[in-house]
Amino acid sequence: MAFFLLPHSKKQSAVNLFTNFKFFEELPFGELNPLREKLFSCLEIDLRNIAPVWRRYKGKFWEELSLWALPSKILRKVESKAFVLSPLMGIVSVGSPIPLYKADWKDTCAGVKLSDFWKEPLKKTISEFMEDIPVFDFLSSRERFFLPYSLRRVVFFYLRKGSRVKNDLPHRAYTLRYILEKDLDIDSLHRINFLDYRVKEILEEKGIVKVILEGSGEYI
Numbered sequence: 001m002a003f004f005l006l007p008h009s010k011k012q013s014a015v016n017l018f019t020n021f022k023f024f025e026e027l028p029f030g031e032l033n034p035l036r037e038k039l040f041s042c043l044e045i046d047l048r049n050i051a052p053v054w055r056r057y058k059g060k061f062w063e064e065l066s067l068w069a070l071p072s073k074i075l076r077k078v079e080s081k082a083f084v085l086s087p088l089m090g091i092v093s094v095g096s097p098i099p100l101y102k103a104d105w106k107d108t109c110a111g112v113k114l115s116d117f118w119k120e121p122l123k124k125t126i127s128e129f130m131e132d133i134p135v136f137d138f139l140s141s142r143e144r145f146f147l148p149y150s151l152r153r154v155v156f157f158y159l160r161k162g163s164r165v166k167n168d169l170p171h172r173a174y175t176l177r178y179i180l181e182k183d184l185d186i187d188s189l190h191r192i193n194f195l196d197y198r199v200k201e202i203l204e205e206k207g208i209v210k211v212i213l214e215g216s217g218e219y220i
Contacts, residue, residue: 002134004082009059010104018050018097026097029125032090039088042109049100053084056098064173074180085143087114090122122146134186138172154209160217170220195219
C-alpha cells in the first residue's frame with residue numbers, strides 16, 4: 001500500500017459538474033473544515049462552480065497525466081490513494097469536489113500568508129494519516145515545506161544526457177502513469193521506464209528513497 005502526493009495547479013478548468021449538494025460534507029479530512037470555511041469567507045469563494053480535482057486542474061502535470069483517459073479501475077485507485085496540497089483546501093483527494101479558485105500559497109487571509117496558515121495543520125494531518133505508509137512524492141519543492149520529517153517518501157530525479165532536467169512536470173506525470181498502469185510498489189521501482197527513460201540508480205537516505213532516471217531526451 002502507498003499514497004501519492006500530487007502538485008497543486010494554478011491553471012484550472014471552469015468546468016462545473018456538481019450541483020445542489022452539501023459541499024463540506026463531501027470532503028475528506030473533515031477536521032480541516034473550519035479552516036477551509038474561514039478561507040472561503042476571506043477569499044469570497046463562489047461555490048456554484050464545482051468539479052473533482054482531476055477535472056479542475058489544468059497545469060502541465062495534469063494535462064500530461066490525463067487521468068480522464070485511464071481505465072475506470074485505475075481512476076478509482078487514484079481517487080482513493082492520491083492527494084493534493086491546496087492553498088484553499090489544505091489537503092484533499094484527487095476525486096474531491098473543489099470550486100474554481102485563484103488562491104496561491106503566497107496569498108494572504110487577514111494578513112497571514114496561506115503557506116503559514118496551513119503549515120502546522122497540514123503537517124499534523126499528513127503525519128497522522130500517512131504514518132508508516134510509503135508516499136510517492138510528486139510535489140513541487142515549495143509544497144514539501146508542509147511534509148513532516150518522519151514521512152517515508154519516494155522522490156524522482158531526471159537526467160537528460162547526464163544533466164538534471166529542470167522542467168520535469170511531464171516526466172513526473174509519465175512516471176506516475178507508469179506506476180499506476182503497472183501497479184508498481186516501493187519494491188519494484190527498478191521497473192519504471194517510459195519513452196527513453198530508464199532507472200539509473202536507487203538510493204535511500206534518512207527515509208527518503210531517491211529514484212534517478214536517465215534518458216537521451218529524444219522525446220521530452
